[in-house]
Every structure is written in C-alpha cells, then in structure tokens.
Amino acid sequence: MRLLVIGLDSMPADALFSMKDELPNIGRMIDDGVAAVLESCHPPITIPAWMVMMTGRSPGSLGIYGFRHRKGYSYTEGWIANSTSVKAKKVWDYLAENGLRSCLVGVPPSYPPYPVNGSMISCFITPSEKADYTYPRGLRQEVESLVGKYIFDVVFRTEDRDAILKDIYEMTERRFKVIKYLLSKERWDYFMFVEIGVDRLHHAFWKFHDRNHPKYVPRNRYEDVVREYYRFIDGKIGELLQMVDDDTCVMLVSDHGTTSMKGAFCINEWLIEKGYLVLKSYPDGVTDLDKCDVDWGRTKAWGWGGYYARIFLNVKGREAQGTIAGGEEYERFRDELAREIMDIRGPRNERWDTRVYKPELLYRECNGDKPDLMVYFDNLYWRSEGSVGHRALYLSENNTGPDDSVHWYDGVFILYSKRKKGAVKGGKMLGRLSIYDVAPTILAIMGIKPGGDAMEGRIVDEAVSYALQDG
Numbered sequence: 001m002r003l004l005v006i007g008l009d010s011m012p013a014d015a016l017f018s019m020k021d022e023l024p025n026i027g028r029m030i031d032d033g034v035a036a037v038l039e040s041c042h043p044p045i046t047i048p049a050w051m052v053m054m055t056g057r058s059p060g061s062l063g064i065y066g067f068r069h070r071k072g073y074s075y076t077e078g079w080i081a082n083s084t085s086v087k088a089k090k091v092w093d094y095l096a097e098n099g100l101r102s103c104l105v106g107v108p109p110s111y112p113p114y115p116v117n118g119s120m121i122s123c124f125i126t127p128s129e130k131a132d133y134t135y136p137r138g139l140r141q142e143v144e145s146l147v148g149k150y151i152f153d154v155v156f157r158t159e160d161r162d163a164i165l166k167d168i169y170e171m172t173e174r175r176f177k178v179i180k181y182l183l184s185k186e187r188w189d190y191f192m193f194v195e196i197g198v199d200r201l202h203h204a205f206w207k208f209h210d211r212n213h214p215k216y217v218p219r220n221r222y223e224d225v226v227r228e229y230y231r232f233i234d235g236k237i238g239e240l241l242q243m244v245d246d247d248t249c250v251m252l253v254s255d256h257g258t259t260s261m262k263g264a265f266c267i268n269e270w271l272i273e274k275g276y277l278v279l280k281s282y283p284d285g286v287t288d289l290d291k292c293d294v295d296w297g298r299t300k301a302w303g304w305g306g307y308y309a310r311i312f313l314n315v316k317g318r319e320a321q322g323t324i325a326g327g328e329e330y331e332r333f334r335d336e337l338a339r340e341i342m343d344i345r346g347p348r349n350e351r352w353d354t355r356v357y358k359p360e361l362l363y364r365e366c367n368g369d370k371p372d373l374m375v376y377f378d379n380l381y382w383r384s385e386g387s388v389g390h391r392a393l394y395l396s397e398n399n400t401g402p403d404d405s406v407h408w409y410d411g412v413f414i415l416y417s418k419r420k421k422g423a424v425k426g427g428k429m430l431g432r433l434s435i436y437d438v439a440p441t442i443l444a445i446m447g448i449k450p451g452g453d454a455m456e457g458r459i460v461d462e463a464v465s466y467a468l469q470d471g
Contacts, residue, residue: 001467002248003445004183006237007107007194009046010202012257013037013410019230025238026414029252033416034466036430038438040256042362043308043374044407047081047125049255049435050108050194055088056439056455060359062088063368066306070369073319076290079369082109082125091439092116094448095190103186105179105193106152119186121178124153124196146181147174156200157402161222164204169232172197176236183243190446194255201229202258206404213260213404246419249445249467253438254411261406263347264385264395265377267303267311270344272388276301276337279388286389296321301337303375305386307407310371311337334358334372341375347394352378364456380406411435415463430462 017035020027029035041052041059048064059065064081071077086109092102096117104110104120111122113135120135121143129149134140143150151171156164172195179193207215208222237252244250268289271277278298289302296314300323304310315330316322324333338356346352355376359366362374377384383406385395397403413433436457443450444459445467 001446002188002244003190003442004240004244004248004250005190005192005442006240006250006252007050007192008198008233008252008254008412009050009108009194009196010199010256010258010405010407011254011412012259012408013254013412014257015226016230016412019227022227022231023234025234025241026252029241029250029414029416031427033414034428034430034463035415036413036433038253038411038413038433038435040407040409040411040435042357043376044256044380044409045307046196046199046255047108051086051088051090053253053255053435053438054090054092054107055086056436056450056457057088058363058365058436058456060363060366060370061456062086063366063370065310065359065368065370065374066308068304068306070304070310070312070371072369075294075296075319080125082111083114083122084112085109089450089454091442092118092190092192094443094450095446098446098448100189100446101187102190102192103182103188104191105182106175106196107192107194108196118188118190119182121150122152123194126152142181143178147177150174150178153196154200156204157398159402161204164200165225168197168200168204168229172233172236176239180239180243183240190442195233197229198233198254199258201226202405203403206258206260208404210260214262215404241418244418246417249415249417251442252412252414252416255435257408257410257412258405259381259408261383261398261403262378262381264305264383264398265309265344266385266387266390266393266395267305267309267375268386268388269390269393271301271303273393274340283389286387288387292388298323300324300333301372303384303386304371305384307380307383309373309375309377309384309386311341311373311375313337313372338373341373344377346378346382352382355379380408382406413438415466417467428462428466430460433460434458 047067048059069079101118103118106123108123111126113120113122122133126133154167205225207213208220209226278295280293280295299314301313314323342354357374359370437460440455441460444464
C-alpha cells in the first residue's frame, strides 16, 4: 500500500463540496471514495495546523500557537516557528522506523529542511531560493534543472490583483511539475505535498467571489477567479491520479477553511481606552506596539494582532515590571478581562460572537510560550490588529495590506482509490472529522499503530476499511 496525500492550504469544505460537479477529478474522488468536513485545530492557522495534522498533537502540546511567538516573558522579544520548533514525531518519522520512505513537498513548516528517510522540498517560509531548501541537498539541482527558479510563495497583500493571479498560477505550475517528476523518479511509500496557492488566492480574491462578503460587488471582473483556479487545481490533480497505480490510495486534505473578513479590531487601542495598557506617549502615526513607549510599570495587559488576538498579562514575579499579583488575583483579573472582551460590540453596536479561551483549558498540555488568553473576535470574522496609532477601534482593512478572507474551522478530507471505482455507490460522507484524526488514520492505512497515547485523535475506521478492502 502506498499513499499520496494532496494538501490544499485553506480549502474550505462548503466551497469544494458545492463545486463537486464542476471538478471532474475531485468529484470522482468524492463519488467513489469517502469524504468529510475536517474540523481544524485551535487556532485554525497554517502553522501550527499542518503539524497538528501530521503529529496528532495539539498546538499546546507542540508549543506552537501561530507563526510568531513571545520569547519567554519578554515584553518585546519574539521568535518565529520553523521546522526546528517541532519536536514531536511526525507521520513520516513513524514510517521511517518501519523502513518506509517518504517524499515531502512544501509541508509547513519544513524550513530549514531536515533529514528524512526519503526526500524533502521545504515550504513557503523558506526565505528565498538561494537558501538550502532540499534534502538531500543535491535534489535542489534537479529541481532547478526542471523548472528554473522554484517559487515558494507569492506577494498576495497588494492591490495589483492581476500580478497576484499571474504569480499564483506560475507558482502552482512549477510546483506540480516538480511533484510529477518526483512521483515518477523517487522511491516512496508515502508522498505528501501542500499547495499554498489556494490560501493566497482566497486572501487576494475572496471578496470578489463570496456573495456574502461585505465588500462583494456583483458582476465584478474577478468574480470567477476562485472557481477557475479550483478547476485548474482539479486538472492538476487529475494528472497525478493518472500517474498512480491501483494500489495507491489518494487522500486530499486541507488544514482549515476560509471565510469573509469583516474587518480588524484594534485590541491595543481598546486596552488603552480601558486603562489596562498605558503609554508614556501616544505615537504620531501607526506604530507596532514593540516600538511604542509603553509604561510597563502601570500596564496590566497587552495584545498581539493576527487571525486571533493573543493577550498577555503583566504578572508580578513573572514579567520584569509585573503589576498583577499571581494566584487568585491573576485568575480574577483574567476572568474579568475575558468577560469584558466578550462584551465588545461591533462598529454598528451589533452583538459579536466573540470566543475567549484559556490555553490550559483548551489543550491537554501547554508547552512553550503560551498567551494568557486567546481571543477570536466575532468568532474569527474580525482579525485582531496589534499596532497603535489608529485613533480608532475598527479597521475595514488588514493593516499589512489588502486581505479579503480570514481562516475558518472547516477544511476537507477525501480518501480515494482507483480500484474502488463504483465500490461505494454515490460515495460515503462521514460527517465531521477532526484534524487530529488524520495522523493515526494514515498510520493505520500504512499498517502502523503509534505506541502510547501521543496522538489525540482517533483512527477513522470507515476510511481504513475503505483503503484496505479490495474493490
């Protein structure tokens, strides 16, 4: 048994399943296979979500809560997650222990690349094509002989939509050319790749596509861009399906979905209004909080921007200039702040469905540099903006550039085998699965059971039975 895993970053379940009849290859996978909505992790962000999927362990267990992290209890220092940040065993580590080879392309985070029993090309966080981005190192020469400059990512937060579209297609063309080469050239039992172009397309074009988006304009010139790219991806997947034999199962997954961004909420402006964050002087223009003159000796809390807000409390004996006592006072203030945040209303005084989480209650364990509170403004429809100087609480745009979408919980799961054609009449929908279920299910399909209770998900018996039974 061999397994090909197709990763489409940010592919939403509702959009993909509703387009099934327009996508002959993915549609066939659904009709002849098993499929489900795949619920992402908290937070539903590319990093950590792909590693949650491939380890079966939570962001808290991994100690990875997003791209950027606070360094210890520093007020201003941080670090960026990369491949060295992931200490847990991944699917391909279990496979290697059993003598099975893997070929991996663009699975975040995989920069810097590291030794595997097989081969690897790193992901979109690779700083440039000049960096070492393959394992083994000699694979890079093969890649560049094939496609020239390998493209890891594109600039997508810009108003030049035509340039974005051109770049996304070029990146995807080159990636699939490399994937097809490796599929036929490499020795592999497990092949996995992630295409980041889907995510970039959503961020740049979702308001032109989604008729429920607050900025949607009917009959706009980019109205069909998303559907056309989905059809393009479907064609590329069809080429891969033709290359694999009947003893290869194909799994299509996404790390999270996507939905419309309504705006950004300035968390630190709100904390300043409430008196919880105190500045010695308010900046003349929009400024990152790290560069503001904060009076830490009078500050109780501050926040970070992103798809969700990370709130940090200034605790005595923990932070250098802590103002909140630990123990009961810490918990009392944290609960009070959470209640106040959940009472925040929108710009038209509309009620929001804001979710506030304590990390230690969200995860079995919390490693690394966790925040004190995690906040999803209006259940993720509003981003968090951490910079100061807006003199407003609500922004209609992302401060780092145009952005049409935010991440949503509902990704996709599809399992398909060519030898199963017609075996499952009309396909089988499994309802909702968890992103934690993917790793143990992959290993079960490959005949391996991880020891202990390291993985938090379950083996999806219906998927395993489908994969292992003869047509």
